[in-house]
Amino acid sequence: MPKIFGTNILIILLAAFLFFMLGWLWYGGIFSEKWMALSGMTEEIAAETMTRSMAVGCLLSLLQALGLAGIMSMKSEGGLTKGLKVGGLSWLFFALPVAAYAWNYENSPMELLKIDAGYLLVGYLVMGAVYGLLRKAG
Incomplete structure (x- = not known):
């Protein structure tokens, strides 16, 4: 099976x-x-x-999954803990600031940022867990 960033394409x-x-x-x-x-x-x-919305959402989901796979490829060891750390840190330093930047300039309610940031956090943790658990198996 083809790999991208050392990760089986099916895992991505x-x-x-x-x-x-x-x-x-x-x-x-x-x-x-x-x-x-x-x-x-x-x-x-x-x-x-x-x-x-669905087409763009699929594309953006794939781009984020590819980006996280690229970051995971820089770590020699895997495992659930490593995957969760990479997912959490990627959220903290990339996804959250981008969401907060948009929130700031769109003058949206804080509740909307909380919903969006919560989705991104859970999503990045899920993707990190998938990579941490399955990457070596791929």
């Missing part, structure tokens, strides 16, 4: 899929009503933009 696709599905659960289920109210999203807008 699994990480991207889990990140994307977490977003579906997070924004489409758990925080759906609150997120829609805070972001100004309506059912009509969601229906109109669904195809584009």
Whole structure:
């Protein structure tokens, strides 16, 4: 099986899929009503933009999974703890600042940043765990 950053492509696709599905659960289920109210999203807008949003969401999930695989490739040893550390630190120093930067200039409610940052944290930890547990097996 082909590898990217020393990681089996199927493991990268699994990480991207889990990140994307977490977003579906997070924004489409758990925080759906609150997120829609805070972001100004309506059912009509969601229906109109669904195809584009899902396509771009898949691409962005894959890019983030690839980036995390690249960072993981710099560590010689794996394991769940290492994967969680890499996922957590990547969130803290990359994903959170980007989300907070957008929040700052969009003048969005703090609750919206909490929802977005929470999704990114859980997502990065999940991807880190996947890489930590499966990377050597790939």
